Amino acid sequence: MKEYYKSTRLARLLTKFVMQDISEGEKKELVSLARKAGVNIQKIIQDVAEKEMTLGNDDAEIETGKKVWLSIENELKRPKRHVGRLLLRYAAIIIVCLGLSGGFYLYMNQVDDTGREIVLLENETVLEFPSGHSVVLTDKTNVLDIIRQNTVPLEKKSTSAPELYKVRVLCGATRTIILEDSTTVVLYPGSELQFPEFFSLDERSVMLLGEGYFNVKRDSTRPFTVNTEQVSIEVLGTSFNVRAYKEEQTIETVLVTGKVMLNGTTVLQPNQMAIFDCGNRQIKVEEVNADVYRERSRGMFVFDNRTLDEIMHEFSQWFGFEYSFEDSALKNKKFRLRLPHMDRFDQLMSLMEKTGEIRFLVSGNHIKIKNGKE
Incomplete structure (x- = not known):
């Protein structure tokens, strides 16, 4: 036995x-x-x-x-x-x-990629105080603990207005933030979350720049709002993903569970994505597989029918390389990939090359993407 x-x-x-x-x-x-x-x-x-x-x-x-x-x-x-x-x-x-x-x-325990090594950028996550002072967070740092250690207890404050803090994930990793109401936020590279030390009695509101996966603690008396530069997403208790990078022309909101409302007009159901066009300010709703976003928040690189340009852009935020396409038609070629997080992009390149669709040529910190069938 x-x-x-x-x-x-x-x-x-x-x-x-x-x-x-x-x-x-x-x-x-x-x-x-x-x-x-x-x-x-x-x-x-x-x-x-x-x-x-x-x-x-x-x-x-x-x-x-x-x-x-x-x-x-x-x-x-x-x-x-x-x-x-x-x-x-x-x-x-x-x-x-x-x-x-x-x-x-695709998963391999070892990949031989001599001469193509591109390693993960060193993770740096910064907590910025209202005073402008900032500290670099370690992997085990609890953000709320640092805030509480450096602020006056609530009952001793002369005003009830909460102070605003920022967490910035610069590169190389995700960062999970637990807010005062037990809501969790997974921030992706190049993202920033502004949030109060404590929420008010009638609302909860944060500001996002970049991408975050939210799992909101339900509270029917206090709606939770995620604000971006052009879109506000209001929820009671749910999980969803928001992508709102400055350099991108759209803001994407994907609902995993529950219900959300964008800009007071557009209501999403689970497995729907709202795409806000920053140019014409119109919202388009599409059906998606929301499980992709849940998997990403748990430590996988998951791309569901995404263009190769979108995939390479995300990888570049993690690994800090530059890239170009030998044939511009490759940019819009779409892939469905599930890949484990790895410390070296050369390992991921080898796995992607196994599709037979693409090849990578590495020169220093630059990657050229070629047609794998030529």
């Missing part, structure tokens, strides 16, 4: 590792169990994940996944079976059944 537990535990941890849903403690446990079982993790991961996977209905996939896992447990009960082959066979099926709806999911 003990060996059976170890085998099933190893299979579970391996699946979590491939799905990018594993803690540091679980990674150590996986390495230890694999070493004792004589399992080559690198070989299994590489064989499992270098596949293009297209899936159907999510509910059907989950039910199938449950049956598959039961089959794993039954198979592992049998003596004298090679654990590595079983893990390879079933981890691949679990990935298909439980996690990835549509497009490419």
